[in-house]
Amino acid sequence: MGFFKKSPRRLRLKNKQPSQKNQSQNQMDAGQLNTNLAENLHKIKETLGYSEDIIIREFRIGREHSIKASIIFTDGLVDTIANQEFILESLMKDFPQLDVNTVSLEEFVINIKETTLTVAEIKDISDYNSLYESLFSGHVILLIDGHSVGLAISMKGGKERNVTEPSTENSIRGPREALTENIRVNTALIRRKINNPNLWVESRKIGKQTKTIVSLMYIKGIANEKVIEEVRSRLDKINIDSILDTLYIEELIQDATYSPFPTIYHTERPDVVAANLLEGRIAILVNGTPFVLIVPAVFVQFLHAPDDYYSRADITTLLRILRFIGLLIAMLGPSVYIAITTFHQEMLPTPLLISLAAQRERVPFPAFIEAFMMEVTFEILRESGLRLPKAIGQAVSIVGTLVIGTAAVEAGIVSAAMVIVVSITAISSFIVSSYNLSISIRMLRFPFMGLAASFGFFGITFGLFAVILHLCSLRSFGVPYMSPFAPYIKDDQKDAVFLFPKWAQSTRPRLISQSNIKREETEIPKPDQGNN
Structure with missing residues (x-):
């Protein structure tokens, strides 16, 4: 009987409204901001591990300074001078000292947003996740005691890299500004x-x-x-x-x-x-x-350079043809040399064949091993030159190439002709404007060398067919990678290998923009006939 007598009391205790302290604790557990400023600050400090770069400034506002308030910001992400002038001075000096006894706290906060803070971007935050997100985005957080909604005030600042010239896409003519980290x-x-x-x-x-x-x-x-x-x-x-x-x-x-x-x-x-x-x-x-x-x-896009569109069309066309030739040399140069010297010596004139045979007389390795060693050596020198400080990186790569190449020829490890082929191949790889495509060509160079050493020109031809089939099978967000060549689009050939003048490019790429293909038409300028 005693158990059943105590049960109604237990039920009444469970249904009883929680106290203000328990309600505040429930809000904090749910991730919502508390009305108690001290508890909010304690929660923030504890969550952030009392980090020294998190600045918390407590002060008082209102008539007779009866209202507690605090601003929180991340040192280095906020403009401290603007924070001082537009937030602290506005709230502590210029703010009309309203009496909370005559207006509600909500009206008090609205008055701060609408008439006091001279900042463009202010948003309300009601939970800790939004507070932390705004805090680490360069906002100043304003919390007021007794109010469960804070203000995130945009004061982004700190040190940033200025707009400078591009470091990887240089051009002779055109704009000289590059993007930044912001x-x-x-x-x-x-x-x-x-x-x-x-x-x-x-x-x-x-x-x-x-x-x-x-x-x-x-x-x-x-x-x-x-x-x-x-x-x-x-x-x-x-x-x-x-x-x-x-x-x-x-x-x-x-x-x-x-x-x-x-x-x-x-x-x-x-x-x-x-x-x-x-x-x-x-x-x-x-x-x-x-x-x-x-x-x-698309593939052809990686062979275009930024200054193509700041030069005359005929000059740009010539340079693009040179890039396509350089692309083939960079990918097939060593493999063609290996195929000719190993399988197809009859393709060479007799004096040149005798000269190459005399050079390779002292070389103990086959042409494939010879080319492989030189290519790997050059790749190591190139990567070390990139990783070293700029002051010595270029000097080390140039001196290392000269010293190693000369010493290898004198020691009879490689032939002089192989050094020439590897050098031309390396120089041709730099003509490709896109660094990503250049790396791809460097990667494909080694399989082509293996095919040439095994099957000669038949292996190179098989490799080219495989690469072309692979390129034709690729898509970039639904657009064929080899367009406008495969599929062939006549109008898009005006800005592929050849570059037509601006007045002749009246359409956008058909497979890229399908809703507004027509550009603004431009009349062809006619020469002035003069007055007769």
Whole structure:
């Protein structure tokens, strides 16, 4: 009987309204901000491990300074001078000293937002997750005792790299500005090129730990809506801890995962981004890196240089032909030499054949081993030159190449002709404007050398067919990788290998922009006949 007598009391205790202290604890457990300022500050300090770069400044506002308040910001991410002038001085000196007894606390906070803080961006935050996200994004957090909603005030600042010249995409003529690590600076640089309200920016945060801002830029009405939706879908499916560079995004959204050829173009120049946007492509910007991803990408795009469009069409056409020739030499140079000297000596004139035979008389290795050793040696020198400090990197690579090449020839390890072939091959690889494509060609050079050493020109021909078939099978967000060659599009040949004048390029790439193909028509300038 005693058990049943105590049960109603237990039920009444369970249904009893929680006290203010228990309600505050429940709010904190649920992730919501508390009305008690001291408890909020304690929770923030404890969660952030009492980090020294988190600055907490407590003060009082209101008539007779009866209201406790506090600002929280991250040292190095906030403009401290602006914080002093536009927040602290406004609240502690210039703020009308309202009496909380005559107005409610909600009206008091609204008055702060609407009449006191002279800052462009202010947003409400009601939970700790939003508070931490804003805190590490360069916002100043204002918390007021008795109010469960804080204010995130934009005061982004700190040290940033200035806009400088491009370091990887140099050009003789054209703009001299490069993108930076700040995504908002990058979007501003691009908007300066395209003053159009149809240039849209969509942002999302990717990375469970880093919460990196990733933005899409495209021109509404020119970009293909299906491609835009596909890019959105692939980005939304990313589930990863951190995004520290565009490479993280590139590996997760590219079409061909195991292909040596890049299917996403990247650049650090805002003028290149603007030009691709005007063709109907989509730019993917990542906060914290100066490189922007461009999709869809086609093979011929990686052989175009930024200053192609700042030179005359005939000069650019000649330079592009040289790049295609350099591409073939960089990929097939050593393999052709191996095939001729091993299987097809009859292709050489007799004096040249005798000269090569005399040079190889002292060499103990076959042509394939000879070429393989020289190529590996040169790749090691190139990589060491990149990793060393700039002051000595170039000197070490140049001196090392000269010394090793000369010593190898004198020692009879390699022939002089092989040194010449490897040198021309290395120089030709530098003519490829895209670093990613250049690496792909360097990788394919070694399989072609093996095919040439095994089957001669038959092996090289088989390898070329395999590479061409692989290229034709690739897609970049639904666009054939080898367009406008396969499929062949006549109108798009005006900006492929050959470059036509600006007045002759009246259409955008057909497979890139399918909704607004026609560019603004430009009349062909006629020569002035003069007055007769």
